[in-house]
Amino acid sequence: EQRLLAESLREIGSVLDSTLDMERLLDLLVEQVGRLVPYSAVFLYLIEKNTPKLVRTRVHETVPHEFAQSLQNTVFHLEKSSYFSALLDSHEPVILPAIEEHHTWIKSAIPLGAWMGAPVVSKNKAIACFSFVSLKPNIYTQNHANLMATFCSEAALALQNARLFSEVQQLATLDDLTGILNRRQLFLEGKREFSRARRYKRPLSLLMIDLDRFKEINDTFGHPVGDEALKTLAHILRKAIREVDIFGRYGGEEFVLVLPETRREEAIAIAERLRNMVEQTPINTLSGELRITVSIGVAEQTENTQTFEELVAHADQALYRAKQSGRNRVEGEDEGNK
Incomplete structure (x- = not known):
């Protein structure tokens, strides 16, 4: 026994x-x-x-x-x-x-x-x-x-x-500073969702979000305050999004938010809500209260969008127009990309 x-x-x-x-x-x-x-x-x-x-x-x-x-x-x-x-x-x-x-x-x-x-x-x-x-x-x-x-x-x-x-x-998939998905994992999950949406002909949109005048924040207040701004921005956005959304750091002061089951018009409305939320939320830093804004580019996957990278590029182009138009605003993709 x-x-x-x-x-x-x-x-x-x-x-x-x-x-x-x-x-x-x-x-x-x-x-x-x-x-x-x-x-x-x-x-x-x-x-x-x-x-x-x-x-x-x-x-x-x-x-x-x-x-x-x-x-x-x-x-x-x-x-x-x-x-x-x-x-x-x-x-x-x-x-x-x-x-x-x-x-x-x-x-x-x-x-x-x-x-x-x-x-x-x-x-x-x-x-x-x-x-x-x-x-x-x-x-x-x-x-x-x-x-x-x-x-x-x-x-x-x-x-x-x-x-x-x-x-x-978890350490291999998350960004060290912000705790959200790093670029590698962001693209891995983004491509998976892109393929699913394309296969089943489901709507999918993507937001490219950029912290306005980030270089000025670093130059004026120092890099620790800049880091705090990035961390707080990530926290604000993460609290406001759905569980099914894919949110990660694209690089530097840029973030990407993938929105499954979301059309362009709804994505623009979500982007505007996020933009306003960031503008209305002060950040407490070692140098005192800091107010930040973001510019956001929006793109929707269509039958002409062949890859996830293309979708990112379209949102990036829309972001460029938002920044050129004065920052702290939302711009949709160029109609020629649709």
Whole structure:
């Protein structure tokens, strides 16, 4: 039995080491833990600032239908339980053999028999937590707790590796100064959206946004203030756009905003709204309050637009006209490009 258990743990470790993708890893964790611990349902939480966030739920296939749906849809608020606090403090699994004997357990419409919680600890800090419930009482033993302690050690390593990989991936795609997409990732995602719109004949527009008189800001106030202006501008724009939009730094003081499912007229209206928002938002810098403006060029993808780069060029030409016309304005693409 011990040999089979050791082999299972080795296999589980290999499975968890097989991916650095966080979403896939979370799936694997709730899949593999069932090889060691029986449950009616298992819940996996990620913990940030001592607050658990439910990320996965798995209900065992043997659970009767009338309970399965309820377990799938129930969120047990562990943060309200003293047993969760005990789990965080001790860094050890906590078992309630018979829930009915513990009146302080989280209230549930489902007649649960037993509960076990097991923390995933890394660098003396709980980063995740498994929560097991069973319809049968007295099912969890100290042996299960010991198995989970071993499993959670493997899980901690896998989660840390996945998080580090995610951070590295993020650093490779984001602009260091502004935290938005860098030019490489902007073009990668922009080309993907351009191809999708072209394939399905869907509308797509692009804004080229330029911070007006950026050189004067640097020359007058210094580069740290210039950097602060760029960061604040990116923050203002990012808060005002949709989740589906693609926003990145094109280079220097220029930004690109890709607007899926957006026609030229609507894109111009969006650009005007963004321009006005920037103009009305003062920036607090080390040199005092600074007011900035932007010029914006707008272009819409048409059947004559062959590449994403062409679309960018059309918006850039419109931007040039906006700046030539006095800055702090929006210009649409040349009709000859449509």
